[in-house]
Amino acid sequence: MQEISQHIAERLRTLRRAEAWSLDRTARETGVSKAMLGQIERGESSPTVATLWKIASGFRVPFSSLFEPEAVAPGDGAASAERQAAPAFEGDAAGMTAVPLFPFDPVLGFELLVGTLAAGAVSESAPHAPGVVEHLVVVEGELEVRVNGVWRHLSAGEGLRFAADRPHAYRNPGQGATRFHDVIHYPCGTGVTSGVTPVVDAGEASAGSDSSSGR
């Protein structure tokens, strides 16, 4: 039985637990037989897309959420609200620093870096994995970004969105250092260490971790 089916099994159990529905009730709400629901939950069957659609409809959740990791529960985010300190200094030979303020979040599929570039410095960036998108916002100073061979100029407060999966570069044309925020989004299912095999967004959903309270 494949990993994807294990994930769906777990997801269905979670949904059912959350609603406190019996298999019987779930069958009535989803239009999928009780026996089949049981098979799916035990990972004994690989349901068709049509069946999964019925299930999602019955639970009134987005279809894609059947394949997602446990969403950040309303309480969890607040409970684990983390104050990110100003990042420690970290630089490279090109006069460029790029320090994570919010590390890669596999659920949201993004990270936010604080970058700095010394006056006159140029920094080349190798392509990220396919599908990676960056949004830059200049906080202080001047910044130019080369995308598709074209240098684009950004002043403080200005931003630029571009596909980061091809070579690009940064340079600081100003007299002083520049500081910017770099929001990097990775395609769903990939992360900083991108793999090329399809992954269930669950990532490390090893289950068993919440056998108690629902949401």
Place this chain on the structure above:
Amino acid sequence: MQEISQHIAERLRTLRRAEAWSLDRTARETGVSKAMLGQIERGESSPTVATLWKIASGFRVPFSSLFEPEAVAPGDGAASAERQAAPAFEGDAAGMTAVPLFPFDPVLGFELLVGTLAAGAVSESAPHAPGVVEHLVVVEGELEVRVNGVWRHLSAGEGLRFAADRPHAYRNPGQGATRFHDVIHYPCGTGVTSGVTPVVDAGEASAGSDSSSGR
């Protein structure tokens, strides 16, 4: 035949066209038979999850992308790289401004706002839709954010991640205005206008809307 299967049919055709693969080649790459691939493309069959997994593996795309709208192609982002100007002024009675620098992007499921708060001002925020997560980064000044009844203090350069689907508030305890970036992520399948029925991200599934589930 259901709409979901139509969507997957289209998605498979798109993937195959993009790679310029024949059914035969695709069968070899994915391990799914040529005949079955043909059935799926013609919407004559509702594939199981296991089969879809094989297909995604063969095309080396994230599993979830089979259900997503046309992803931004690697080239498109660069071609459509947009320079975002510093936002025009826009304020409210509480001394708070929140102006989009990058408007909501349905593919990435996020938006980035530039917020300002006058010295001493307090601004309450109603809960966003369930699952919405915010990341704040203070660019200039001091900012405090109330999450779960607890005020957290942030200085310039510091950040905070929190679930935004419950009441929260901002206030500026400093002597001067504060400026911050607000990165808002919406759960996949939802956006600024959230829906609770299962939707293929590609389209508008018509379904009775019963938002009492709170998911």
Place this chain on the structure above:
DNA sequence: CCCATTTGTGCGTTATAGCGCACAGTGCTA
């Protein structure tokens, strides 16, 4: 306690997914 109802599982049957294979159509080459 007994009884009725509910719960989840297993089984056999039905429906359909998934397959290998044959075949008609197409394009290329000698």
Place this chain on the structure above:
DNA sequence: TAGCACTGTGCGCTATAACGCACAAATGGG
């Protein structure tokens, strides 16, 4: 032209999804 390789489709067979039903165990009420 004929021969060959490739392409997508249809068909019949096999495997499995999905089902209804029976049943043992659990639960709750009188």
